[in-house]
Amino acid sequence: MTTTTPLYTGGRHAAGRPALDAPAAAQAPQAPPAVEVRRSTATRGRADIIIIIGAAVAALSLAALLTARMIPTSSLVVFVVIAYLAFLVLYGLLVSLEDDGRTVLDRLASVVVHSLAGFAMLALVFIVVFTFFRGSQALGHFNFFTSDMQQAGPLDPLTVGGILHAAAGTLIEITIALLIVVPLGLTCAVFLNETRGAFARVVRTVAEAMTALPSIVAGLFILASVVLALGLARSGLAAALAIGVMMLPIVIRASDVVLRLVPGSLKEASYAMGAPQWRTVWHVILPTARSGLTTSVLLATARGIGETSPVLITAGFGSGLNFNPLSGPMVSLPLITFVFSGSPANTMIARGFGAAAVLLALVLVLFALARVFGGRQAGELTARVQRRRAQESLRDLERFNSRNRAPVQMGSPDG
Amino acid sequence: MTTVVAAPTSGQPNPPETARKVRSAAAGADRVFQLTLRGAGLTVLVIMTTIGLFLFYRGSQALGDAGIWKFITTQAWQPSSHNFGIATVITGTLLIAAVAVTFAVPLATGVALYISEYAPRKLRQALINLVDLMAAVPSVVYGLWGFYFLQEKIIPLAKWISTTFGWFPFLGISGVDPNDPLADKTVYESSTFIAGIVVALMIMPIISSVMRESFSQSPVGEREGAFALGATRWGMIRSVVLPFGRGGMIGGTMLGLGRAMGETIAVYMLISPVFQIQPHILRSGANSVSALIALKFGAASPFELSALFAAGLALFMLTLVVNFGASAVIARTRSGALSDA
Incomplete structure (x- = not known):
């Protein structure tokens, strides 16, 4: 019944309105309403x-x-x-x-x-x-991940030698670079957001211009300042500093953009509660922007980990495992890829592609992590964090309640 | 009013109200906090400005020896016999960057337009991620791919272009008979053209993301207006999106140009260095400032190193000028006023 009267869909009230329904039912067999065909709005036929x-x-x-x-x-x-x-x-x-x-x-x-x-x-x-395909030749050998190149000559088969020293070097260098860049870069980004005036503008302009600093110039700078002027040998530390100089503007710029998105109302609420500036930054601004800050640091890490030219100039080249960033050459994955792939021996080229594949896998993992941890708007929380916040808030409520009750309970025995 | 109410309770005349002093200077922990912030800002500023100073200080010996004008105009690079200059490498850098930008800009425009105008909404974020990922792939990986895969695929194309369009300046190759099937293919290897194509893929993501940012900010009202007037999708893009995003397009292109000029490792892996201005981009032999530094620093005497620092300073100043230009262009346009780039 109701299907034939599209204008009035009163199925539940139909019993109370026999007069209205009856003519509709009578007309139905004579003129069945034309079935409306949905018009296609697709632009392609x-x-x-x-x-x-x-x-x-x-x-x-x-x-x-x-x-x-x-x-x-x-x-x-x-x-x-x-x-x-x-x-x-x-x-x-x-x-x-x-x-x-x-x-x-x-x-x-x-x-x-x-x-x-x-x-x-x-x-x-x-x-x-292509990189993974050509790299698979070397990646198939387990010793590729567990040994360095000290025992392996250029003509040795792939069953000898590996890139352990380069992987260790990469991790040590990027760790040192991050230890310098993350505190300095984030503090500088907070500075740009918390301070007005000409000085902050100058710092912002310079940092933005430096995001396009040619990486080899970063290497030259460290060579000129740390190696030649301060007398530190070409080493892991020098390479880490060069990578850091390159990453610093990237972190500052990305974090600056993220911090700018923190809602002003949150800051104002915090100040209105009487919180000093450092507490506002530490407890309101940074946690709100955590997701975006994580992304910016991870993406800068992905950029820094793959840089070859600053390392080429500052790290030196060796074939042994070296855990000491202060002395001796420390190679990294991009550097070893570069050096191996320039060799005429086929096994060395295969090793170069293997190192490139490992490097690329590292970058892909960092990138995936950046998307998992980050990518949310400022202040947008995951379900887990939201649950935790709700529990904390409940605990606070109980604490307040018990405080309010406490004086009454303490006072009651006397009274 | 308040004085009337207050008078009976106090019983004496009120002191005249003065404006309350607003203290903005921080005290205690906040003072320390602000000093820390300022210190971080100052540190960053010092690091960034000393880059130029150190390069200049180290390079001044070579610059003083050669003289600025001779340094800029000399093609050869023989610092040990005091005959060196950056004419070849600067020209080479600019040529590689020009080839890269020629290929990257249409590609980036296509990708940016596709993501902001054509792609299905669900696909959009995935595509943005892919483009960002492309920017994060290390340059040595691009170099490997270019050298071991792209080079041999590009040679026939280079040959075809040089025989068909050889009358055009830059594209011709002298001394090779195009109809000789036995002609040496190495003529087309390691050229500016191949290096430029690989660099184009590397700078495409940055150009594309700046463009996409400014395209996607073009006002909805104007888009709908164009459609309402009967414009096709391309008509709408041409009359609304492209004019609105022009600043982003120019700025993104200049940012890409800056990146292309600074690219080191991929270029170094692909070219075979020459020390004579090589205007034929399809012909083997090219050079760039960064490749020169990577090539020569290893066995350099102190004076040669000083010459390399001078070359690095030239590259640094060139990229700075391009980048400041880019940010000025982006900031000045309508779309750029809103964007972060």
Whole structure:
């Protein structure tokens, strides 16, 4: 009943309204209401898909004909370039048979944008896959992770030698760099947000300009200041400092942006409760922005861990395991990748790709961590943190209640 | 009013009300806290400004020996015989950066437009992450990929371009007969072109993210207005999104240019260094300031090192100028006033 009267859906009240329902029921058999067909609002129809397929087939055939018969080349790259250009022309031609010039432009722009984006994504995926594919040769040997290169010459097979010293060096260097960069960078970011005036503006401008500091210049700077002027030998510490100089502006800039997103009302609430500035920063601003700050530090770490040129200039090169950042050369994963891949021996190149794969895996893990821990808006909490906050708040309530009751209970025996 | 109410209780005339003093100077722990903050800011400022000072101090010996003008115009790099200059490497740096920007800007525009205008809403965040990840891939990995994979794939393309468009300046190669099938392929290896393409992939993410930021801020009202007037999607993009994001496009491109000029390891792995200005970008042989430093610092005598510091100073100043220009352009435009870049 109710389905045939779309205007009045009064199923529950139908019994009380026989007069209204009866004529509707009587009319129903005479003129069944037309079933409304949902209008398609899709911008692409079947004809468009056929046109795309047709243009693609024609373009591929044309390119095959041209590269096979006319242009003396057998390169896949040239084939793809010709096929792509032919596709654009043919597709435009086919669309123009039915639509006006504006539509043709629109469709062509859409194809170009889609293909550019697809090409870029494909390139990224391919670079990652290629590195792991070529690296798998070395990664298959367990000793690759557990030994250094002291016993292995350039012509030794992959069953001898490994990159343990480089992995250890990378971890030591990035740890030292983080120990310097995180406190200094975050404090500086807080400074930029908490202070007004010309000085803060100058610091912000300089820090922003330095985000694009060429990494080799960071290495040169440490070479000039720490190695040549202060007399520290080329070592892990010098490399860590060079990486730190490069990471510092990145951390400052990213944290500055994140801290700026902390709602002003939270700060004002804290000040209104009488909290001093340092308590406001420590208990309100930093926890609110924790997610974003974590992301900025992790992303800067991912950048710093992969830097080759500052390390190339400042770390020196050795083949043994060295845990002391103050003396002796300390190699890192990117540096060993660079040096090995320049070698003419095939096993060394394989080791270079293996080191690159390990480095890339490290970067991917850091990146994934940054997305897991971070990526939330300032003040947005995870379910776990929200539960914890609720429990803390409950405990506070009980504490307050017991305090309020306490004087009464203590006073009652006397009274 | 208050005086009337207050008078009966106090029984004596009120002292005239004066403005309460607002004390903004922090006291106690806050004083220490603010000093700490200031100290951190000052430390960062000192570190960043001493970079230029140290480079200048170390490089001044070589600069004084050669003279500024000779240093800029000399092509050769023989510091031991006092005949050295940065004409080759600066030109090489600019050429590689120009090739990189030529390839990266269309690619970045495509990616930025796709993410902000075409991509399905659910896919958007994943794509942004992918582009960010692309920026985090170490440059040595790009270099490996370029050297062991891309190079041989690009050579036929380079050959095709040089034979077809050889009449265009920069693209021609003299001394090679394009119709000779036995011609040596090494002519096309390790060229500015190949290095530029790899660097283009490396700077694409930064350009793209600045562009996307400014595209996605273009006002909804104006977009809807364009659609309401019957614009196609491309018509809307051309009349609203692109004009609005122009500042982001220019600024992002300049940021990418700065990155491209500073890139070291990937370029060093790909090129074979020459010390003579090489305007034919498809021909083997190229150079850049950073590659020169990476190449020569190992066996350098103190004077040669000083010359390298001078070259580093030139690179540093070049990138600084480009970057300050970029941030000025971004900040001045309508979209840039809102964005962080």
